Amino acid sequence: MLDNQKDNDISSIISDDFSYEDINFFDLEKPILEKFLYSMLLIRSCEYKIAEAKKEGLIKGPVHLGVGQEAIAVGIAQNLIKTDRVFGAHRSHSHLLSINQNIHALFAEVLGKVTGFSKGMGGSMHLSNPEKGFYGSVPIVTGTVPLALGAGLAAKLQNSGDIAVAYLGDGATEEGVFHECLNFAKISNTPILFVIENNLFSSHMHISLRQPEETTIRFAKANNIKCELVNGNDVNSIYRVSSSCIEEMRKRPEPFLIEAITYRWFGHVDWREDIDVGVSRSKDDIANWKKKDPIKLLKEAMIHNSYWSISEQESLEDKIQKEITSAWSKAMNDPYPSKDDLLQNVYE
Ligand SMILES: Cc1ncc(C[n+]2csc(CCOP(=O)(O)OP(=O)(O)O)c2C)c(N)n1
Numbered sequence: 001m002l003d004n005q006k007d008n009d010i011s012s013i014i015s016d017d018f019s020y021e022d023i024n025f026f027d028l029e030k031p032i033l034e035k036f037l038y039s040m041l042l043i044r045s046c047e048y049k050i051a052e053a054k055k056e057g058l059i060k061g062p063v064h065l066g067v068g069q070e071a072i073a074v075g076i077a078q079n080l081i082k083t084d085r086v087f088g089a090h091r092s093h094s095h096l097l098s099i100n101q102n103i104h105a106l107f108a109e110v111l112g113k114v115t116g117f118s119k120g121m122g123g124s125m126h127l128s129n130p131e132k133g134f135y136g137s138v139p140i141v142t143g144t145v146p147l148a149l150g151a152g153l154a155a156k157l158q159n160s161g162d163i164a165v166a167y168l169g170d171g172a173t174e175e176g177v178f179h180e181c182l183n184f185a186k187i188s189n190t191p192i193l194f195v196i197e198n199n200l201f202s203s204h205m206h207i208s209l210r211q212p213e214e215t216t217i218r219f220a221k222a223n224n225i226k227c228e229l230v231n232g233n234d235v236n237s238i239y240r241v242s243s244s245c246i247e248e249m250r251k252r253p254e255p256f257l258i259e260a261i262t263y264r265w266f267g268h269v270d271w272r273e274d275i276d277v278g279v280s281r282s283k284d285d286i287a288n289w290k291k292k293d294p295i296k297l298l299k300e301a302m303i304h305n306s307y308w309s310i311s312e313q314e315s316l317e318d319k320i321q322k323e324i325t326s327a328w329s330k331a332m333n334d335p336y337p338s339k340d341d342l343l344q345n346v347y348e
């Protein structure tokens with residue numbers, strides 16, 4: 001756990017000049033690093049494809065893109081098993097793709113096709129794939145956190161060793177139910193991992209205009225929940241921190257909170273970088289954060305540390321582009337649900 005002085009100092013976690021030289025490999029070997037890079041690149045390429053299609057008017061519903069934030073879900077997912085119970089929110093493409101790389105099902109979902117993750121009924125903000133451990137995402141901010149808590153408590157009562165994961169944003173910590181969940185998680189020793197993706201914004205509003213500190217980890221401390229503040233743009237660090245806490249949680253059920261500092265490149269919703277809802281943000285900020293791109297950092301660090309060559313990377317990028325093109329054209333050709341399907345998933 002970090003000491004109090006550093007707790008609200010974002011620059012001590014990810015400084016302005018953070019570079020590939022600061023990436024720690026711990027004892028990670030080439031296959032796992034390749035896996036990280038593949039997953040992050042796949043998620044990003046997928047979201048760029050969705051951005052392009054949204055711009056062209058091919059996607060009807062809103063899309064909340066997490067470009068720039070890929071390292072968090074990828075680092076955490078490496079420690080999860082199929083029977084864990086993961087919950088997302090409105091910006092959850094990465095949360096689902098990090099545990100199931102079926103990009104065709106995501107494309108089909110945002111296009112409203114029957115082959116989508118939620119049979120084309122949900123769109124980008126209602127993703128569901130319980131067979132792989134992804135129990136759902138919804139646009140109601142913080143709405144899934146109490147559901148994750150219930151799923152974690154069930155795992156404890158079933159003595160299964162499984163854990164629940166609740167992904168939420170910095171803005172979601174401003175909802176009262178989050179605090180009730182922290183309290184109950186602690187008092188009931190529920191194995192739930194709260195993952196706060198602190199991208200510094202809630203819609204258009206910077207955290208400094210909304211909270212007394214730029215980090216939110218103090219909420220875990222107030223509830224005696226073990227916690228760690230990490231650089232959300234460093235997949236190796238996220239993997240390492242989550243691996244040790246998840247191992248502990250499986251042995252002895254208890255909650256844990258990870259706050260990952262990151263930044264999203266696009267505006268709150270849809271594909272534009274330079275605008276947000278209402279208030280614009282500085283283009284310099286975006287440029288500075290792009291220098292700390294989690295994918296670029298890992299690529300550069302791997303090359304400089306001779307984990308692999310530029311040509312190996314290029315062939316990985318080619319492979320991903322081919323996967324994107326083929327999954328997209330398959331999804332475009334898939335059918336829409338029929339009218340008879342409309343009430344199939346409605347609870348009465
Ligand atoms: C209960 C509720 N209040 C407000 C909204 C509108 N809203 C949608 S996303 C969002 C911002 C959430 O910010 P954060 O949790 O930091 O997630 P981020 O968008 O940064 O990923 C808001 C206020 C909502 N969907 N639900």
Ligand SMILES: [Mg+2]
Nearest residue numbers: 169170199201
């Ligand atoms: Mg946010």
